[in-house]
Each structure stands twice: as structure tokens, then as C-alpha cells.
Amino acid sequence: MALRTDSERERDALIRNISVAVIGVLVVGLAFWAFGVRPAQQKAAEMNAIAADVQEARENGTPDATLLAEESDAATTPAPAKVAFVGDSYTGGSEMDTGKGHRWTDLIAEDLGIAASLHTEGGTGYVATSPDGVNLVVRAGEVRGSDLVVFFSSRNDVAGYDAVREGALKAFEAAEESAPDAKLVVIGPPWVDGNPPPKIRASRDAVKAAAKEVGATFVDPLARGWFAEGKSGLIGSDGVHPTDAGHEYLADKIEPLIRKALK
Known part of the structure; x- marks a missing residue:
């Protein structure tokens, strides 16, 4: 090569x-x-x-x-907290107030910057039911996605301790099923002065027992003396429902409860 x-x-x-x-x-x-x-x-x-x-x-x-x-x-x-309010006309409003924007739920939502939703039915309670078959148990099933559910229970429930306790338990369970991660704040039935009748006291005791059973926070308007001061102008001419001033009064009472629950 x-x-x-x-x-x-x-x-x-x-x-x-x-x-x-x-x-x-x-x-x-x-x-x-x-x-x-x-x-x-x-x-x-x-x-x-x-x-x-x-x-x-x-x-x-x-x-x-x-x-x-x-x-x-x-x-x-951050996204605002989602708070659902479940109740009767004390929550949803009546002819005794001037409407949306003046009710305690609206006042609290504006002050706290929360995303509020109302699930109410006038004239009903945990047991008391509308002619269409709606009560607070039904409304409690509508609170999907809520971070907090606030029940304001009703002076319409006069069926006795056992029935009210059972109805309240069903409502709380419906809320927990609809919004599993939500906290529950349960406010007992209110009265317009410091002398609630025995049936309202029995309803309060039943709701309190049901709230304790599910681990919810219970607030007692009767024991705390809501409306017991006899201040004029808080209750409308029908002798039952709060006026605009009454809704402001309720907002002052309830807002600290919601603020604490959202911490």
C-alpha cells in the first residue's frame, strides 16, 4: 500500500x-x-x-x-368568602322594611365584603312548611359551595321540642351534605321583647340541642336579650318583623359572629 x-x-x-x-x-x-x-x-x-x-x-x-x-x-x-343565609322572613325581609340593601344580610355583606346568598322562605321554619312543601330543610340543601352557613331559626316553629329538634337536625345535615367544608352558625328563634312564650323557649332548646349534636356554633337571642330593651322603631306595625332600624340592630348583633366564624 x-x-x-x-x-x-x-x-x-x-x-x-x-x-x-x-x-x-x-x-x-x-x-x-x-x-x-x-x-x-x-x-x-x-x-x-x-x-x-x-x-x-x-x-x-x-x-x-x-x-x-x-x-x-x-x-x-383573594376571592370573597361565600356565606349562605338560611331563614324565614326575618332573614329574607318583609313589608316592614324598605327592601334589598337595607336588610341585615345586605348590611353585613357590604361591611365584610363577603359573597352572600339567601335561602329563605317566609312563614316557615325547621318544621313549619309552606303550602308548596318548602321549609328550612329544603332551603338548607341549596347552599352548595358555601364557606359558612348561617341559620336564623324561626318563631314559626311551635310544634314542640322533639319535632323541632328533628327538623333542625335534618336541616343541618342537608347543609353539611350540600357544603361539606362549610362551618355552621345557628341562631335560635328571636322574639320582639323580653317575654317569649313557652313554645318559643321550647323551640330554642330544641334547636340548641340539634346544633350541639352536629358541632355547630349556637347563638341564643333570647338569652342575649335581643329586642328585650323595648327600644321603639325596631319592630314594624305588624308587631312581628323588623324595620330598617331593626335590620341595622340585627346586623350589629350578627356581624361579629360571622367575622369570628370566618377567621
Whole structure:
């Protein structure tokens, strides 16, 4: 076999070096594509989408400062707590008040910044039922997704201790099934002065026992003397339902309970 000349060896070495260099360039290029160009393209696509949203908002007359504020608020503001209120017309309102925005549930929702939902049925209770078959047991099954469920039990329940206790237990169980992670605050039946009749006291005792059985927080308006001061203007001309002033009074009593429960 003929020996290669020096020039041939130099040529072969040059070819090898060029081949290695080409392969290196290809490897670097592929790496750059995998880790640089493709993510950059994705990021560019995201930026283009944001720019399109901003342009659309500008065309609709939204100032840039507002857009920035909305982006910041969305990133830093936690979702409001979801609080469900279950009760009768003391919770849902009556003709004795001036309507939405003036009732104790609305006042508390505004003060605490909560997302409130009402599940009420006038003239009913845990046992007392409307002609359509609705009571607080039915309404308690509507509280899905709530963080806190507040029951304001009813002066309409006069069926006796055993029946009211059983009805209250069904309502609390319906709420727990609908919102398994929710806390329960149970407010006993109210009265318009400091002299509630025996049937209302029995209803209070029944609701208190049911709340204790399920581990709910129980609040006793009778023992705490709600409306017992005899202050005029809190109860309407029907002698039963709270006025706007009465709803403000209830908000002052109930808001601290909700604030504590949400901690």
C-alpha cells in the first residue's frame, strides 16, 4: 500500500476538523431551537394575545390605568368568602322594611365584603312548611359551595321540642351534605321583647340541642336579650318583623359572629 504524503494527511485532518465543526454547529443549533427559539415563540404568542386583549379594551374605551389596576387586583385580591343565609322572613325581609340593601344580610355583606346568598322562605321554619312543601330543610340543601352557613331559626316553629329538634337536625345535615367544608352558625328563634312564650323557649332548646349534636356554633337571642330593651322603631306595625332600624340592630348583633366564624 502506498504511503500518504504530508499534503494528503493535512487534507484528511482538515476534512475531519471541518466535519467535527459542522456536527457541533448542528448540535448547538438543535439545542438553541429546543430551549431557546421554541419557548421564545410561545412567549411571543402569549404576549401577542395580551396585546390583542389590551387593544380590544382600548377600542372599547377602557383606560390603560384601569387595565393595569384590574390585572393587579386579579393577581392579589383573594376571592370573597361565600356565606349562605338560611331563614324565614326575618332573614329574607318583609313589608316592614324598605327592601334589598337595607336588610341585615345586605348590611353585613357590604361591611365584610363577603359573597352572600339567601335561602329563605317566609312563614316557615325547621318544621313549619309552606303550602308548596318548602321549609328550612329544603332551603338548607341549596347552599352548595358555601364557606359558612348561617341559620336564623324561626318563631314559626311551635310544634314542640322533639319535632323541632328533628327538623333542625335534618336541616343541618342537608347543609353539611350540600357544603361539606362549610362551618355552621345557628341562631335560635328571636322574639320582639323580653317575654317569649313557652313554645318559643321550647323551640330554642330544641334547636340548641340539634346544633350541639352536629358541632355547630349556637347563638341564643333570647338569652342575649335581643329586642328585650323595648327600644321603639325596631319592630314594624305588624308587631312581628323588623324595620330598617331593626335590620341595622340585627346586623350589629350578627356581624361579629360571622367575622369570628370566618377567621
